Amino acid sequence: MTTTEPTQAPAQRVINGRASRIDPKDYPDWFKAKRRGGSLIVHPLVPAVMVGLPILVIVAIVIYPTIWMFYHAFHDTNMMSLFSGDWAAVGFDNFGLVLSSDRFLSSIERLGIYLLFGACLQVLLGTALALLLYEGIRNNLARTIILILLVLPMMLPPSIVGVLWKFLLQANNGAINHLLINIGVMEATARIEWLDSGLSLWSLVLADTWQWTALPLLIVYSGRVSLPPAVYEAARVDGASSWRVLSRITLPMLREIIAIAFIIRFMDAYKFVDKVYVMTSGGPAESSELPVFVAFQKGIREFQIGEAAAYAILIFLFAAILVTLFLQYLKRVLRAQQTQ
Amino acid sequence: MGKHNLQLTRRLLLAFLAVWLVFTLFPLYFMLVTSLKPVDEINRMVPTFWPETMQVGNYAGIFADPGSLQSIVDSLIVSSANTVLSLFLGTLAGYALARYLRGPVGENLAFFILSQRMFPPVAILIPMFFLFDATPWGADSHISLIILYLVFNMPLATWLMMVFFRDTPRELEEAAYLDGYRPFRAFFKVTLPLVFPGMISVAMLCWIFAWNEYLFANILTGTSVKTFPVHIPTFTQGSQTLWNLVMAFSLVAMLPPVILFIVLRRYMVRGLSLGVVKG
Numbered sequence: 238m239t240t241t242e243p244t245q246a247p248a249q250r251v252i253n254g255r256a257s258r259i260d261p262k263d264y265p266d267w268f269k270a271k272r273r274g275g276s277l278i279v280h281p282l283v284p285a286v287m288v289g290l291p292i293l294v295i296v297a298i299v300i301y302p303t304i305w306m307f308y309h310a311f312h313d314t315n316m317m318s319l320f321s322g323d324w325a326a327v328g329f330d331n332f333g334l335v336l337s338s339d340r341f342l343s344s345i346e347r348l349g350i351y352l353l354f355g356a357c358l359q360v361l362l363g364t365a366l367a368l369l370l371y372e373g374i375r376n377n378l379a380r381t382i383i384l385i386l387l388v389l390p391m392m393l394p395p396s397i398v399g400v401l402w403k404f405l406l407q408a409n410n411g412a413i414n415h416l417l418i419n420i421g422v423m424e425a426t427a428r429i430e431w432l433d434s435g436l437s438l439w440s441l442v443l444a445d446t447w448q449w450t451a452l453p454l455l456i457v458y459s460g461r462v463s464l465p466p467a468v469y470e471a472a473r474v475d476g477a478s479s480w481r482v483l484s485r486i487t488l489p490m491l492r493e494i495i496a497i498a499f500i501i502r503f504m505d506a507y508k509f510v511d512k513v514y515v516m517t518s519g520g521p522a523e524s525s526e527l528p529v530f531v532a533f534q535k536g537i538r539e540f541q542i543g544e545a546a547a548y549a550i551l552i553f554l555f556a557a558i559l560v561t562l563f564l565q566y567l568k569r570v571l572r573a574q575q576t577q
Numbered sequence: 578m579g580k581h582n583l584q585l586t587r588r589l590l591l592a593f594l595a596v597w598l599v600f601t602l603f604p605l606y607f608m609l610v611t612s613l614k615p616v617d618e619i620n621r622m623v624p625t626f627w628p629e630t631m632q633v634g635n636y637a638g639i640f641a642d643p644g645s646l647q648s649i650v651d652s653l654i655v656s657s658a659n660t661v662l663s664l665f666l667g668t669l670a671g672y673a674l675a676r677y678l679r680g681p682v683g684e685n686l687a688f689f690i691l692s693q694r695m696f697p698p699v700a701i702l703i704p705m706f707f708l709f710d711a712t713p714w715g716a717d718s719h720i721s722l723i724i725l726y727l728v729f730n731m732p733l734a735t736w737l738m739m740v741f742f743r744d745t746p747r748e749l750e751e752a753a754y755l756d757g758y759r760p761f762r763a764f765f766k767v768t769l770p771l772v773f774p775g776m777i778s779v780a781m782l783c784w785i786f787a788w789n790e791y792l793f794a795n796i797l798t799g800t801s802v803k804t805f806p807v808h809i810p811t812f813t814q815g816s817q818t819l820w821n822l823v824m825a826f827s828l829v830a831m832l833p834p835v836i837l838f839i840v841l842r843r844y845m846v847r848g849l850s851l852g853v854v855k856g
Contacts, residue, residue: 287672290666290670291667294666299696299701302701306703306704373594389831390605392835394790394805397827400810402604404820404823405604405607409622456846456849479583494853494854497850508696514791529699533699537796546703550700553699556695560692563695564692568688571852
């Protein structure tokens with residue numbers, strides 16, 4: 238690497254160096270500093286362009302479509318009118334339609350169940366498993382191997398996990414039902430209809446938990462690894478019980494990391510839809526539809542674009558609240574980390 | 578708590594870990610077993626937990642199928658091109674945010690860019706489904722996916738590159754300036770080599786996210802372009818799903834992410850936790 242070259246003896250060269258007018262104290266504003274000839278070393282436009290490019294991309298592929306959606310949420314657009322270009326303003330009718338429909342309200346209820354028993358439980362389980370793995374297994378190699386094995390489901394595409402669990406949960410010759418029979422939990426003739434309307438949502442939660450418990454597990458485990466051993470040494474000398482060490486040292490020190498794991502998992506879960514497509518297609522009879530899925534169905538299968546836009550806007554606004562809160566927290570955590 | 582009690586708790590907790598390990602591994606095991614079975618054995622009323630007839634040829638069967646090969650090629654094109662683009666934009670912006678724009682403006686910009694990753698893409702995808710049709714290449718193309726995957730990969734790359742650039746000591750660059758290096762040269766000679774490992778991990782992370790992506794690909798493409806996550810669920814012959822090929826293909830497609838993870842575990846954790854966990 239060439240990193241050492243300029244650092245070797247900068248002091249002597251300052252006097253005759255071309256850029257000798259820079260005072261390091263002026264940093265981060267050094268792009269205001271000038272070369273001898275009077276031209277700027279870094280033109281102020283350079284950082285603007287560097288950050289401007291991604292912002293431009295975001296405007297093109299995120300902001301513009303979002304505005305498009307806002308516009309059509311207040312119009313009665315459908316497939317036909319979209320192509321012929323005649324749609325009428327209908328005010329808040331689309332929102333009224335959405336908010337009063339049973340389909341939307343029950344999908345919200347399902348989202349609540351999914352977030353609580355899917356996302357939240359995954360973070361709790363992942364945290365518990367991570368700490369168990371770290372404290373319980375003493376051998377370093379064994380620990381790493383178990384960690385890698387536990388994280389394997391995360392490496393599969395979510396759609397494939399959906400396919401896999403659809404296969405495992407088949408009622409008649411599915412592996413899960415027959416496994417339950419083989420270990421004696423169930424009678425040989427009994428069949429659990431996992432993908433029927435009663436259980437389809439829970440099957441989605443099951444498949445999702447199988448895959449994504451690994452993410453909080455991985456994050457919390459790595460956080461635990463990076464905690465300073467000296468603290469634990471001191472606690473051991475003081476004769477603190479392992480329960481006390483957990484509740485007074487480990488969990489408080491990991492609080493931020495667990496919160497971040499929760500935030501990441503929660504935001505992903507909020508837009509969860511791929512397994513719904515593959516495993517149940519929202520069915521049977523709309524019994525496993527989540528709000529995002531309904532929005533897609535309305536827009537792309539039923540071509541009720543105005544109504545789909547209203548769905549999307551409602552989902553978007555709620556997400557905006559969550560994202561704002563989460564980013565505030567992330568900002569605080571990162572600031573605290575920087576001042577440490 | 579008595580000593581005996583403590584031992585018992587410890588055993589119970591370890592048993593829980595073991596149960597979870599079995600729960601995690603059983604579906605993967607059954608995937609492997611299924612990928613080795615012939616179709617008629619899979620369709621039996623009582624599934625076998627070890628293949629009676631080994632049919633290793635299933636793995637060759639994937640590569641004999643032109644659709645499957647094409648889907649791998651499509652996935653490779655989309656995820657690689659998107660990774661290059663995300664990394665390029667992310668490195669530029671990340672550097673500017675870490676070095677030039679350290680005040681509140683830069684901070685807000687960084688959080689704005691990151692927030693784009695957290696929003697559900699529903700408000701983007703439905704319009705894009707219609708808007709991309711108006712472009713010369715259409716929605717069902719590599720370009721549309723390469724561009725749209727920027728929605729989640731570019732914010733991640735920008736954010737993480739910013740975190741990595743902040744970690745490199747700025748004094749090295751200052752020393753280079755005092756030596757008469759132009760900013761461009763200082764960036765390439767001094768800073769870039771330092772963040773190179775981080776860049777690799779960001780690239781791998783972006784690549785895996787694009788490689789595994791299903792929703793965008795399912796809604797926008799599917800006829801002329803078909804990435805493998807969209808292709809695999811359609812692995813059928815007549816009305817019959819060829820589960821053995823589905824499972825064999827899935828296991829093969831899982832290999833690149835798994836290998837990358839084993840090699841670059843530390844860096845990936847950093848990326849997955851948005852830079853919070855130092856790893």
